[in-house]
Amino acid sequence: MTFKTEADSGVADRDEWSYAPAVGVGPLRFGMTVDEVVEAAQVLGQTQVSDCARDHAIFSPTWKIEVRRGAAPSPPAVTAYVSQAVGLFCIAADAVHGPQVGYDGISLVGRDLSELESDAIAHAEAVDGHFRYTPEGYAGPDDPGVVMRGQLVGQVLRSRPLFMVTRDGANTEWDSMPSEEYRHGQSTT
Template identity: 85%
Template sequence: MAFKTGVAERDEWSYSPSVGVGPLRFGMTVDEVVEAAEMLGQTKVSECAPDHAIFSPTWKVEVHRRGVAPSLPAVTAYVSQVAGLFCIAVDAVHGPQVAYDGLPLVGRDLSELESDAIAYAEAMDVPFRYTPEGYEGPDDSGVVMRGQPVGQVLRSRPLFMVTRDGANTEWDSMPSEEYGVTETMPR
């Protein structure tokens, strides 16, 4: 099944907390991530700069959609030497659509997502949370909502995570490459 946006048709991937997203499973090796991601497109593997001494070497696997003009990766997977795959970042424009209990999380106008998250939380009598940057999302320790500028709108770019070696929370685990993503991704 595909999700339609104004730009292109997108795949729909499922999210299972602590398990993975779509064909990607937490704990996978770099080679396993590359093999699993082949269904979406071409991959590029690079080593991440060491950001904290407590973390083992980490690789970034960028997955670019087939048939799309040169663009930012649809999915970026981060793989630690010790923990394996620990973070899956989904691009707001080119990434697959991923929902949390029926609530679409990818490529949403952040103000609309906030309204929907509040309505969902009230209807289901469950909490939602804000990130330190003010982005809302499900109150699941495996989802960190990020903002990505797309034209004049800030769209949702979720990170699906488990903690990596030497970290206590997903915030501690977040790859340094994802910190400045909102400032470095003009569209």
């Protein structure tokens, strides 16, 4: 398997965060409150908390916490979503500014989606395992807690993984995805 380096992707200075299924990513743990997420995210930089639109009545009120690297205004490196009912349930790593997170040796953040698909297939064949496609057609690890998303960077779709657990009123992580993340795939960076 070949992986593009951060320099090849136009991304430098990425932190490396670990992912533990159903536990969390880096310093963020599923179930945390807004205040706990803000405190834990200080390792990256400044945070901004805002209310999420309540697009679905089955979900309790939700907050979006954008974490920016350093003190200067910049795009969010990580966006965390906290539900009143279940706490932190979704962590999105920005394709350009987010920390690098791997899954069983496969880098997930900021990758060209076609290369990530090739690596996921090769990995599954090597370990006699599986990989998954999202309903949008993005390939990723065979883990229900990882939902691969595309983020347009220039003219290339890069990977923007969401690390998730189900939230109140949802059956799957895909059902739990914040509406802001549906819209995010249409933006450019």
